[in-house]
Amino acid sequence: MPSHTPPFRPMPASPANDPSLRSWIDIRPTDDFPIQNLPFGVMEVPEWGPRLAVAIGGYALDLYACAQLGYFEAIGDDVPALGAAMPKVFRRRSLNAFLRLGRPAWQAVRERVSELLRHDNPSLRDNELAISTCLLRQRDVTLLRPVKPTSYVDFYSSLEHAMNVGVMFRPDNPLLPNWRHLPIAYHGRANSIVVSGTSIKRPQGQYRPAGQDEPVFGPTQQLDFELEMAFIVGQGTAQGNTVPLAQAEDHIFGLVLFNDWSARDIQSWEYQPLGPFLGKNFASSVSPWVVTLDALEPFRVAGPAQAPQPLTYLQNTDNQHFDIQLDVLIQPAGATTEPLVISHSNTRHLYWSMAQQLTHHASNGCPLDAGDIYASGTISGPTPGALGSLLEMTQRGTQPLNLPGGLQLGFLRDGDTVILRGYAEREGVRIGLGEVRGTVLPAAE
DSSP: OOSSOOOOOOOOOOGGGOTTOOBSSOOOTTOSOOTTTOOEEEEEETTTEEEEEEEETTEEEEHHHHHHTTTTHHHHHHSHHHHHHTTGGGSSSSSHHHHTTOHHHHHHHHHHHHHHHBTTOHHHHTOHHHHHHHEEEGGGSEEOOSOOOSOEEEEOOOHHHHHHHHHHHOTTSOSOTTTTTSOOEEEEOGGGEEETTOOEEOOEEEEOOTTOSSOEEEEOSOEEOOEEEEEEEOSOOOTTOOOOGGGGGGGEEEEEEEEOOEEHHHHHHHOTTTOOSTTTTTOEEEOSOBEEHHHHGGGEEOOOOOSSOOOGGGOOOTTOEEOOEEEEEEEOTTOOSOOEEEEEEEGGGOSSOHHHHHHHHHTTOOOOOTTOEEEOOOOOOSSGGGOOSHHHHTTTTTSOEEEGGGEEESSOOTTOEEEEEEEEEETTEEEEEEEEEEEEEOOOO
16 A cells, blocks of 8 residues: 555536536426436346436436437447447446446446436437337336445444444443444345345344343344445456555445345344354345436535544545435334334444545455445434434334334334435435335245
8 A cells, every 4th residue: 555645536526417407307306316316227128128227307218228329329439448338238237347347438428318318408308219218217117236246345334333332232342442443344245135125034043032041043033224325336456456545436336225134133143253144144235226426426525533543544535425314214014104214314424434445445455346335334323313223223122112003113023114215415406316125024934
């Protein structure tokens, strides 16, 4: 690693972020996907197969169809890597191949899509045949997991969460001495990450019931969610290479919401001395649309003060955090009412930025691969209403949440649905991350 990290320089403003832009597609102020957002995802259409897409309002713009109709010819000439890959790069089951083309390709496609969707551009707007081919309602397509990760890393980057959990398990020493010096993380299992809407079977495992000396094997009794944000690696590295902090965001494509489902009783019995295993690896859920860092550029904020000051390679982190509101909702099993909001948090509460996370992860030469997922860890804020897990909200289930209808919720029950939502808002522009949801199914017999 270099002895001195150059000052952080934010990305130049994109014309696609102009808050005055309007689309010829009708978009409500509360929609997550206005023309200033344009997140990327993968959809599957009956008889067409998988296609890369961009979300706009309640629609998905088919990038493969746009390329087939010549709407991307000009940018293909300007970005040779993209020109050589079109249109086949847009007909994949994941964004991975597109991500490997690099930031110039990502930005060129986003800006061209912005041009096509602007209210005063007739090239797509007035072509009814092209619209019927390229623009599909999201409700009429199947949204797939956006990337195929070869690696998944889960960090532990919220100071409030680390303290809350530490007090429960180590009341005399809640925050271990290394925590303020480096972003703590573990490598998880990538092939059990599923897209939003996938139901989650209650996992089984070994745990020790309260008051007993010997463990038992069976379905977890303490199934929990974790409110997290994850970044998607866009630009990979070769083994042995490192990533200076000032260049970390060059390797990040965008963000997704992330629910790291957790079996707390299994986790607490097995995690010592090596860390999470069966209590964590059975399922994690991601939102289907990846919001680019370009779209989030207007929402940068300073992170919390770090004391003691990190070592040199992790310094200079001004404005590497983002002001993204996060909500957790529960729809109890059998309920016919609207889901209940049980927590409001924000990514600005994270102690370690995602740039610090990536730089530290690569500091020993560990390679990065396009499509890899790096989750933040549970995002809890400083108030009781900003906690990111039932473990914290209910004090390990000892103080259940009182929900309408006399229902008490300690941990998740079969049939409960968990929904995570997130958005950034400023100058009348709302950049949403959509949602990630999952319903708990009974354990396999």
